[in-house]
Amino acid sequence: MTWVTWRQYRNQGALAAALLAALTVVLLITGLHAAQVWHSALAGCMKHNSCGNLSLSNTAFTTLVAATSAVPLLAGMFWGAPMVAHELETGTNQFAWTQSVTRRHWLAVRTGWLLLAAAVLAGAVSALVTWWMGPDHALNADAFKTNRFDITGIAPVGYAIFAMALGICAGMLLRRTVPALAVTLAGFAGIRELFALWLRLHYMTPVTVYYTLTAPFTPKGSYLAVSQGIVGPNGQPPVGTGNNYVFNGEPIPAVCQTAIQHPASIASCMAAHGYRGYLTYQPASRFWAFQGIETGIFVVLAAVLLGVTFWVLKRRDA
Amino acid sequence: MTPVIETSGLTKRYRRVTALSDCTVSVPEGRISALVGPNGAGKTTLLRLLAGLAAPTAGRAAVLGAAPRQDPAYLAEIGFLAQEIPLYRRLTAQDHIGIGAHLNPRWNGESVRDRLAGLKIPLDRPAGTLSGGQRAQLALALTLAKRPRLLLLDEPLAALDPLARRDFLAALAEAAAGGDLTIVLSSHLIADIERVCDHLILLAGSRVQLCGDTETLLAEHRILAGPRKDTTAIARAHVIVREDTTARQTTLLVRLNGPVIDPAWAVEEPDLEEIVLGYMGQDEAGHGAGHGEARLSAVGEDR
Amino acid sequence: MIRFRVNGRSAVPPYQQIAQQVRQALRMGVLTVGDQLPSVREVVAATAVNPNTVLKAYRDLEREGLVEPRAGHGTFVRALPPGPPPGTHSRLGRALAAWVRQARAAGLEDEAIESLLRVTLQAPAEEDIA
Numbered sequence: 233m234t235w236v237t238w239r240q241y242r243n244q245g246a247l248a249a250a251l252l253a254a255l256t257v258v259l260l261i262t263g264l265h266a267a268q269v270w271h272s273a274l275a276g277c278m279k280h281n282s283c284g285n286l287s288l289s290n291t292a293f294t295t296l297v298a299a300t301s302a303v304p305l306l307a308g309m310f311w312g313a314p315m316v317a318h319e320l321e322t323g324t325n326q327f328a329w330t331q332s333v334t335r336r337h338w339l340a341v342r343t344g345w346l347l348l349a350a351a352v353l354a355g356a357v358s359a360l361v362t363w364w365m366g367p368d369h370a371l372n373a374d375a376f377k378t379n380r381f382d383i384t385g386i387a388p389v390g391y392a393i394f395a396m397a398l399g400i401c402a403g404m405l406l407r408r409t410v411p412a413l414a415v416t417l418a419g420f421a422g423i424r425e426l427f428a429l430w431l432r433l434h435y436m437t438p439v440t441v442y443y444t445l446t447a448p449f450t451p452k453g454s455y456l457a458v459s460q461g462i463v464g465p466n467g468q469p470p471v472g473t474g475n476n477y478v479f480n481g482e483p484i485p486a487v488c489q490t491a492i493q494h495p496a497s498i499a500s501c502m503a504a505h506g507y508r509g510y511l512t513y514q515p516a517s518r519f520w521a522f523q524g525i526e527t528g529i530f531v532v533l534a535a536v537l538l539g540v541t542f543w544v545l546k547r548r549d550a
Numbered sequence: 551m552t553p554v555i556e557t558s559g560l561t562k563r564y565r566r567v568t569a570l571s572d573c574t575v576s577v578p579e580g581r582i583s584a585l586v587g588p589n590g591a592g593k594t595t596l597l598r599l600l601a602g603l604a605a606p607t608a609g610r611a612a613v614l615g616a617a618p619r620q621d622p623a624y625l626a627e628i629g630f631l632a633q634e635i636p637l638y639r640r641l642t643a644q645d646h647i648g649i650g651a652h653l654n655p656r657w658n659g660e661s662v663r664d665r666l667a668g669l670k671i672p673l674d675r676p677a678g679t680l681s682g683g684q685r686a687q688l689a690l691a692l693t694l695a696k697r698p699r700l701l702l703l704d705e706p707l708a709a710l711d712p713l714a715r716r717d718f719l720a721a722l723a724e725a726a727a728g729g730d731l732t733i734v735l736s737s738h739l740i741a742d743i744e745r746v747c748d749h750l751i752l753l754a755g756s757r758v759q760l761c762g763d764t765e766t767l768l769a770e771h772r773i774l775a776g777p778r779k780d781t782t783a784i785a786r787a788h789v790i791v792r793e794d795t796t797a798r799q800t801t802l803l804v805r806l807n808g809p810v811i812d813p814a815w816a817v818e819e820p821d822l823e824e825i826v827l828g829y830m831g832q833d834e835a836g837h838g839a840g841h842g843e844a845r846l847s848a849v850g851e852d853r
Numbered sequence: 854m855i856r857f858r859v860n861g862r863s864a865v866p867p868y869q870q871i872a873q874q875v876r877q878a879l880r881m882g883v884l885t886v887g888d889q890l891p892s893v894r895e896v897v898a899a900t901a902v903n904p905n906t907v908l909k910a911y912r913d914l915e916r917e918g919l920v921e922p923r924a925g926h927g928t929f930v931r932a933l934p935p936g937p938p939p940g941t942h943s944r945l946g947r948a949l950a951a952w953v954r955q956a957r958a959a960g961l962e963d964e965a966i967e968s969l970l971r972v973t974l975q976a977p978a979e980e981d982i983a
Contacts, residue, residue: 235652239645240638323636327689330601331653331696332626550603582903720901727894727904745861748903 233333233341241346244311248353256360258296263364270367297364301383303357304391305420307350312399313412315342316541320407329550339545343538347396354392358384375454376519378428385520390527390534395420397534401541423533427526433458433514435525440512445480445499448509453516460513465506480509552615554579554700554732555600559609562595569595571756573609577734577749581763582726584743585736586826587753593736594633596753597702600734601630614700626655629698633705635689639678643671643688647695656697665691669717683714690718694725701725703735707742719746740823750822752829759829764822771825774802774815783812792828803828854891855884859900867902871910879919879930881946882939890920890928 238245277283316339319325329335362384369375375384382388398419402412438458443449445462462482464470472483479498484491488501514522555577562570570592577583585593598604599611602618602625611617614627637646643666651657666673671684680688686709693701701722707715723746726733734751737743750767752760760767771791774784778800784790789805803820804810810817820828855878859867878884891899893907911928914920921931933939956966 233653236649239641239648322639323632323634324638325636326603326630326632326634327636327638329603330625330628330630331650332622332655333653334620334622334625336620337622549605550598716901720898723897723901723904724894727897729904741861745859745867745902745906748905 233337234345237342237345241311241349245349248349252353252356255300255357259360259364263366266364266367270370294368297361297383298379300357300361301379301388304350304354304388304395305417307353307392308395308397308399308416308420309413311346311350312396313403313416314409315346315400315403317403317407317409317412320403321409325550335545335550336542339542343396343400343541347393347534350392350396351389354388355386358386358388369454373454373516376456376514376516376522377454378432381432381456381519381523382424382428385523386527387523387530390530391420391424394423394530394534394537397537397541401537404541404544427529432456432522432526435522436514436518438512438514440510442508442510445503445507445509449511451511451513451515454519455516456514456522458512458514460509460511462502462507462509470502470507551579553577554581555611555613555734557600557609557611560596560599560606560611561608562592562599562604563607568756570599570753573753573756573758575751575758575761577732577751578763579732580726580729581732581749582723582747583732583734583749583751584740584747584764585734585751585753586740586743587736587738587759588830589738591753592756593738593753594704597630597704597734597736600700601628601702603630622655626696627699629693629696629701631689631693631701631703631706633708635682635685635709637677637685637689640676642676643673643680646677646688646692647673650692650695654696658695658697662688662691662695665721682709683711686710686714686718687721690721694721699730699732701731701733701735703733705736705738707737707739715742719743722746740826744822750826752826754830760826767825768819768822770805771820771828772804772806772810773818773820773824774800774804774810775818776800776815779814784810784815791825792831857891857896857900859902867900868906868909868913871896871902871907872913875910875914876919876934879933880936880939880942882943884930885939886930886932888930889926890930892927 274283316325319328328338365375365380365384369380374380382391395416399412399416402415402419403409406412406415433456441449441451442463460481461469462480464485470482470485472478473486473489477484477492479502484498485502485505485507487505488498491498491501553576555575557573557575560570560573561568573592573596585596587593595604599606600613600618602613602620614624616624618624618628641649643662647659647662650662651659663673666688669684669687671680671688677685677688686706690703690706693703703722706718710718722733722735725731735743735747744764748764750760750762750764751758776799778795778798781790781793781800781802784802784804788807788810790802791805792803794801803825855874857871857874859870861867863870865873875884875890884890890911893904893911896902896907897904911920911922915922915928917934918932919930919934920928922928953966956969961969
């Protein structure tokens with residue numbers, strides 16, 4: 233059955249390998265170049281103590297790198313969704329399931345190898361991207377941010393396994409490739425959004441820090457902001473007077489309206505009246521814990537979907 | 551000797567449709583059985599139930615002595631060829647032989663290569679580029695190479711021209727010449743397969759109308775023709791399957807329970823097609839045209 | 854080697870057609886004592902009939918004493934059917950062909966010829982003596 237899986241997916245495997253190779257070449261070349269620029273710029277600014285003003289420009293390839301977040305989804309759509317659906321659609325399952333292997337064995341071996349392939353592919357891309365973004369992370373410290381978190385580390389492996397399981401399950405239930413593709417796309421996008429924008433913020437209880445408005449607080453390293461703002465002595469956000477002036481995104485209270493003429497003094501005015509800033513965040517030290525948690529959740533979701541798939545396989549007519 | 555196929559009250563219902571109803575048949579070992587009936591009669595459903603591709607709603611089926619189940623040793627004994635000739639369109643004949651070799655314990659790949667060479671079918675072209683007849687021959691060769699004890703074929707002649715049909719039937723008959731292969735093939739045309747089959751199952755209206763060795767069926771049925779008259783005497787002695795009356799003449803298809811004594815009837819032996827058509831003429835409740843009592847479920851059991 | 858032809862539309866059952874063709878081949882001298890009949894597999898491959906049909910034909914011929922099976926080797930001709938030697942058949946066959954040509958030239962359709970033949974076969978024997 234391993235040979236059969238190989239024979240059926242030989243061409244797609246070759247295509248994926250070729251695309252991976254191309255991506256590797258592009259990222260290696262641009263990454264090495266960027267690293268070289270980075271290191272010499274770093275050496276230069278250290279001499280003049282001007283490292284606060286460094287910037288990187290790499291926009292074209294940053295788009296390409298950001299696009300690698302689609303890799304798990306593509307695997308799920310083009311390897312996962314058709315895996316069962318195409319056979320059911322064309323009737324070839326009537327050939328496959330009347331050889332001398334059980335349906336279960338047929339599905340298990342195919343699923344196993346394709347999941348592995350997707351995981352390896354996503355892992356390789358993620359490793360490349362993580363390496364490539366070294367200078368960017370060092371400079372901007374935003375590895376924990378959404379859209380960065382999702383394409384580095386081990387999370388893409390979890391996403392790939394989930395996308396595959398989603399595609400396979402959709403194919404099994406819907407029996408047609410195109411609807412299964414659509415469901416995989418919508419389902420994957422929806423679940424990922426749900427996690428990236430909301431659930432991820434709360435894997436562990438976030439840390440909240442209050443700080444004086446005149447001495448803004450920035451956590452060390454790449455942290456994940458959950459919420460931020462200003463509270464007054466009564467614990468409530470400041471209430472403005474209806475004009476459009478804001479300080480740090482919050483309205484300016486009536487008592488400091490006069491300070492608007494001199495924006496630099498707004499902070500000290502508000503601080504003098506008991507207003508403080510706060511930041512609720514996940515510290516940088518939790519980055520890998522969160523990677524592990526999210527990957528684990530997606531793998532569990534995948535296991536549930538695969539369980540459903542095998543159950544339907546057993547209960548339904550061919 | 552246990553029959554290779556034995557079903558009892560086999561029923562398959564889908565949400566709104568009953569595909570097969572109370573089906574009781576028996577196929578002895580070594581037979582080449584024709585499964586005939588009009589389109590939609592339930593032939594494909596019956597074959598899929600026997601192959602284990604679908605599960606019955608009610609009733610039992612015993613194939614090679616046991617209910618169809620997911621077990622590699624058992625699956626190895628049964629070959630199934632669906633009507634659509636489901637091959638992988640992008641894989642070559644050679645690939646399919648490879649798949650068979652890896653998924654079957656008793657695979658005879660040489661036989662496929664020999665047969666395809668004899669029919670001049672290329673081994674290295676994608677199956678989707680072969681003609682309908684070539685695909686059917688390839689699919690049959692692959693099914694035979696599995697060396698099953700039972701072969702189930704769903705309308706295998708549908709896509710074939712007359713020459714290809716002949717080749718196909720000859721290949722089937724040759725495979726059965728060894729004696730340890732039982733074949734059931736379905737068709738909605740009896741004339742096609744009459745000479746190769748020695749057993750018949752007739753399905754109509756999702757029910758079994760006839761089941762038995764063709765020799766027995768031919769011996770048991772007669773066509774009685776005569777001037778128009780009362781048929782009660784005949785109905786008492788035999789079973790009237792179908793009655794056709796014109797103003798002047800009465801023609802009966804009859805299943806005999808003894809000799810026909812009344813000299814007013816001209817007695818002729820029908821061929822298989824006439825018998826089948828006679829039973830197919832019944833409505834769903836099993837009543838002959840214009841006559842009450844010809845309901846049969848397991849006619850012609852040869853025990 | 855004899856080549857069988859089975860006519861699916863004939864009123865004669867296939868097994869009888871095969872047996873008849875063997876007997877005819879023996880009368881015509883196409884087959885003679887000691888010759889091997891085609892195997893069941895070969896006949897089936899050529900005519901697409903059920904193997905049991907061929908077996909039945911061969912069994913009938915065996916019962917008539919014309920053929921005998923030899924274990925492991927096949928079925929062989931054992932004796933010729935009663936009647937005049939093969940040469941007579943060929944001679945009469947040629948005479949018949951000539952007569953048929955005459956009949957057709959005279960304007961008889963095949964159906965009329967068959968009718969004539971049947972009537973003649975059924976007529977009492979003494980009328981044949983010239």
